[in-house]
Amino acid sequence: MSELARQTQEAANRLNLTKKDYVGAESTLCRGCGHDAITASIIQACFDISLDPKRVIKLSGIGCSSKTTNYFMNQSFGFNSVHGRMAALAVGAQLANHTLVPIGVSGDGDTASIGLGNFGHMIRRNIRICYICENNGVYGLTKGQFSATADRGTRAKKGWINPWDAIDLAAFAITLGATFVARSFSGDRKQLAPLLEAALQHKGTAVLDVLSPCVTFNDHEGSTKSLKSIRANRDALNEVEFMLPEPTDIHVDYAEGTDARVRMHDGGVVTLHKIKDHDPRDRTAALLTLERGRKEGKFMTGLIYVNENEPDLAEVENLGEVPLSFLGEKELRPSREALDRINASLMQ
Amino acid sequence: MTTPARNDVNICVATKNGSGSASANAILFKSIFKMGIPCSAKNLFPSNIEGLPTWYFIRASQDGYQCRKDAIDVMVIFNDATELQDVHKVRAGGIVIHDDSKPLRAELRRAGVQYIGVPAGNLVREHIKQPQLREKQRNMVYVGALARLFGIPRGTIEAVLKDTFGNKPAVIESNLLAIDLGYKHIEATGATQSVAQLAELPGGNDGKIMIEGNAACALGAIFGGAAVVAWYPITPSSSLVEEMIARIEEYRVDEHGHRRYTILQAEDELASATMVVGAGWVGARSMTATAGPGLSLMQETIGLAYFAEVPGVFIVVQRGGPSTGLPTRTQQADISLMHQGSHGDTRHIVLIPHDMRSAFELTWKSFDLAERFQCPVFVAMDLDLGMNLYSSKPFEYPDKPFDRGKLLGVKELEAQGGKFRRYFDLDGDGIPQRTIPGTDHPAAAYFARGSGHDSDARYSEDAKVYKEQLDRLRRKYETARKWVPEPIVENGSRSGVGVISFGSSMESTREARDRLRAAGLPTDHLLLRALPLAPEVGTFVADHKEIYVVEQNRDGQMTQILRDEFPKHADRFRPVLVYDGVPIAAGQIVSLINSQRGT
Numbered sequence A: 001m002s003e004l005a006r007q008t009q010e011a012a013n014r015l016n017l018t019k020k021d022y023v024g025a026e027s028t029l030c031r032g033c034g035h036d037a038i039t040a041s042i043i044q045a046c047f048d049i050s051l052d053p054k055r056v057i058k059l060s061g062i063g064c065s066s067k068t069t070n071y072f073m074n075q076s077f078g079f080n081s082v083h084g085r086m087a088a089l090a091v092g093a094q095l096a097n098h099t100l101v102p103i104g105v106s107g108d109g110d111t112a113s114i115g116l117g118n119f120g121h122m123i124r125r126n127i128r129i130c131y132i133c134e135n136n137g138v139y140g141l142t143k144g145q146f147s148a149t150a151d152r153g154t155r156a157k158k159g160w161i162n163p164w165d166a167i168d169l170a171a172f173a174i175t176l177g178a179t180f181v182a183r184s185f186s187g188d189r190k191q192l193a194p195l196l197e198a199a200l201q202h203k204g205t206a207v208l209d210v211l212s213p214c215v216t217f218n219d220h221e222g223s224t225k226s227l228k229s230i231r232a233n234r235d236a237l238n239e240v241e242f243m244l245p246e247p248t249d250i251h252v253d254y255a256e257g258t259d260a261r262v263r264m265h266d267g268g269v270v271t272l273h274k275i276k277d278h279d280p281r282d283r284t285a286a287l288l289t290l291e292r293g294r295k296e297g298k299f300m301t302g303l304i305y306v307n308e309n310e311p312d313l314a315e316v317e318n319l320g321e322v323p324l325s326f327l328g329e330k331e332l333r334p335s336r337e338a339l340d341r342i343n344a345s346l347m348q
Numbered sequence B: 001m002t003t004p005a006r007n008d009v010n011i012c013v014a015t016k017n018g019s020g021s022a023s024a025n026a027i028l029f030k031s032i033f034k035m036g037i038p039c040s041a042k043n044l045f046p047s048n049i050e051g052l053p054t055w056y057f058i059r060a061s062q063d064g065y066q067c068r069k070d071a072i073d074v075m076v077i078f079n080d081a082t083e084l085q086d087v088h089k090v091r092a093g094g095i096v097i098h099d100d101s102k103p104l105r106a107e108l109r110r111a112g113v114q115y116i117g118v119p120a121g122n123l124v125r126e127h128i129k130q131p132q133l134r135e136k137q138r139n140m141v142y143v144g145a146l147a148r149l150f151g152i153p154r155g156t157i158e159a160v161l162k163d164t165f166g167n168k169p170a171v172i173e174s175n176l177l178a179i180d181l182g183y184k185h186i187e188a189t190g191a192t193q194s195v196a197q198l199a200e201l202p203g204g205n206d207g208k209i210m211i212e213g214n215a216a217c218a219l220g221a222i223f224g225g226a227a228v229v230a231w232y233p234i235t236p237s238s239s240l241v242e243e244m245i246a247r248i249e250e251y252r253v254d255e256h257g258h259r260r261y262t263i264l265q266a267e268d269e270l271a272s273a274t275m276v277v278g279a280g281w282v283g284a285r286s287m288t289a290t291a292g293p294g295l296s297l298m299q300e301t302i303g304l305a306y307f308a309e310v311p312g313v314f315i316v317v318q319r320g321g322p323s324t325g326l327p328t329r330t331q332q333a334d335i336s337l338m339h340q341g342s343h344g345d346t347r348h349i350v351l352i353p354h355d356m357r358s359a360f361e362l363t364w365k366s367f368d369l370a371e372r373f374q375c376p377v378f379v380a381m382d383l384d385l386g387m388n389l390y391s392s393k394p395f396e397y398p399d400k401p402f403d404r405g406k407l408l409g410v411k412e413l414e415a416q417g418g419k420f421r422r423y424f425d426l427d428g429d430g431i432p433q434r435t436i437p438g439t440d441h442p443a444a445a446y447f448a449r450g451s452g453h454d455s456d457a458r459y460s461e462d463a464k465v466y467k468e469q470l471d472r473l474r475r476k477y478e479t480a481r482k483w484v485p486e487p488i489v490e491n492g493s494r495s496g497v498g499v500i501s502f503g504s505s506m507e508s509t510r511e512a513r514d515r516l517r518a519a520g521l522p523t524d525h526l527l528l529r530a531l532p533l534a535p536e537v538g539t540f541v542a543d544h545k546e547i548y549v550v551e552q553n554r555d556g557q558m559t560q561i562l563r564d565e566f567p568k569h570a571d572r573f574r575p576v577l578v579y580d581g582v583p584i585a586a587g588q589i590v591s592l593i594n595s596q597r598g599t
């Protein structure tokens, strides 16, 4: 194909960037890992809303999931930090420059185990961030131990049975005051990409709890989050379709209120449920929906809660137009006279 | 009777924490300062809000020593719980001031000590109408008694009250009433003493400021351009950030009323340190202040900042450890943790203030060094410096503009043809170039990480690449030797005996060296102001065969660093270690040096 033909074939977005401009380094994750599918949705969403890569910062902690910030948007700054601290890193970054758009990628170990405290406090502060927890119920990178989102009774590859209840990150986030909470499934780009688009444009903390199968350590008999590669099973299981309630500058064209039964490698089934007749601005209803899902053994997906009226951290901190990181000596160092006055006031 | 010492006295006031003695002590101290007499104060307080014993030391010193004095000349015993121990802390020939509203217990009597009674309890009961004020004002009574006994003019006290309570005439009046009760009681009983007399030195403290080290650091941080402050409260560092909160708004609000700073109380030190790193990476001057336990929690992130090369200032106000240790007592025992903080091979820049001016100066400089070297920079304070009042020459305005190091903006990137290699040692000094998010240039972005990376910030597990990066980081540390504040050296004794001190040990070392000189042992001195050790330290070590290193910790943490740096001369270093949590005093240094010399 000639260069010209290639260029005309490749669609450009409003910034005149093609999808290629949103890709990153080649993934080093296991083939079929759910996290890679989420990366593809992130690329899609950022391209679709014409997000300027120069305004994006990619933040992560440690884990297979946290590695993925390297696999999209090469032209953006990225920081792969330490285990469980991405939320705090994001708070600092946001204070230094609140005009940037942070995309945070974390795992369930990173977020719900070691990082739960900092995650909770980030939510409370309502910093602007699109925070994605790639939830596989295990520690992928350390080879298959339970995370805090592993369901009670589930069996690890090593044979251990998990005696504890899972932390429901969506309910946790809503309880702590998150202003955007959504749930989805890595294999369902049709639902996930629009949710990401909304999250990326949300002025506040947007938490996306995305079920993401670990095909290596959580895909065996006895595991409740062992999801067979969605692609392989898609035809047999009907297209998973989800309703996006208000607000929508996001396109929705599918039926609501249906279950999607996803068959797993081991033959087990996870039931995803697309929420219907749900008012995402009603916090109580959001929590009830999650609770109903828990009772019925269904993973409720869609936009669960949104509140666009809370001020974000930069507003609460009363920061000006120019980010702190671009202020210089003139703005930051008080004058010689100011020091003279201080000295005088300290002379008794 | 001996002739009273002129302007030389060490007064210790023993009270209960939370009884309101702090403000009485401050009035007393400021009055002596106002008389023009060189003086200093130290607060030995408990980790408690109310009820536990506290001691306040006021030292007037003709020679201007601002450190703790070993001998207590006057003891005010206003705490029943400790009075039995307290009376034994006074030197022979000293004075005990007691509340004789009830008779003095027989076992508190010591021979060779003068007892002066003031019925403070009775006086306030009779004269202060509001019962809730009585306990507090009982303390003002000893202020009045001491004033009369040692010669502090009543007018000076009144002036200090006015300075302190300015627009609250009722408060001034009620305090003055209580002070007068003590003053007039001594006058009426005709009690006198011959331990010391305070005499005004007109203009003696003119042009001097009085401040605590934490406040000096807070100002230094404001003048250093601190824009993002993330912290978690912990004694003895809290007052540093609280001082910033109180002062920064005056200088950092723009014409639209928006802040040019942010001070965020984090949920823990894991977060505060990581916020500092997040903000530093994005390009704001960022800092935190903490103490040992917080510093311990910050370790992992400090390693991240070191390896990913992110600037950030960490002010550590040291206290007694390990664990909760003695949270309200002083130590210099976190030197190793700052210098080699985090796991793996690390070495950090540590700046060590020793007085109020250097607390201000080294703090603003720490922001320049953090950006120049793209790493965490520690400011090693301690409780003694941070939470006690010192008199000082006024602060000097920064003599250098902001140094943002090798930070590239759009213009600079253009100028070098849009080429930028984040972790490449372009200049051979170990310091690479840096960009910050939000820079509107396609070449600006890079990926920071705490895992192995090459010169172009790409993930790498390659052995050679990894070692190269570790070696470059070491090169950066070597470069820093010539950038950090150089030591202050005092040579010329010709005795071959050197003393090295740093931080709050400096002032006691000065007094100790004066005493040693008077006793026939002149010494040279090197005041360490930073790690890594500057080249001047090597010269000093080469020139002295016998070097005493004064430190307030058990294991000689600085001595270990010195021995490590100068292995050939390792046996020259003789640690002088005081680590009981009480500020080091000259007498302790003198006797530890004498005992090591066998004299």
Ligand SMILES: Cc1ncc(C[n+]2csc(CCOP(=O)(O)OP(=O)(O)O)c2C)c(N)n1
Binding pocket: A062, A063, A064, A065, A066, A083, A106, A107, A108, A109, A110, A111, A134, A136, A138, A139, A140, A141, A142, A147, B300
């Ligand atoms: C302080 C610390 N403790 C432990 C580890 C080891 N560790 C690395 S990744 C990880 C768990 C990652 O799990 P998760 O966040 O769920 O990511 P996943 O690999 O499953 O995507 C652990 C425990 C670490 N890197 N740092």
Ligand code: SF4
Binding pocket: A028, A029, A030, A032, A033, A034, A035, A064, A065, A136, A140, A141, A213, A214, A215, A216, A217
């Ligand atoms: S171990 Fe699991 S989570 Fe990690 S890359 Fe492989 S499949 Fe993905």
Ligand SMILES: [Mg+2]
Binding pocket: A063, A107, A108, A109, A134, A135, A136, A137, A138, A139, A140, A147
């Ligand atoms: Mg996981």
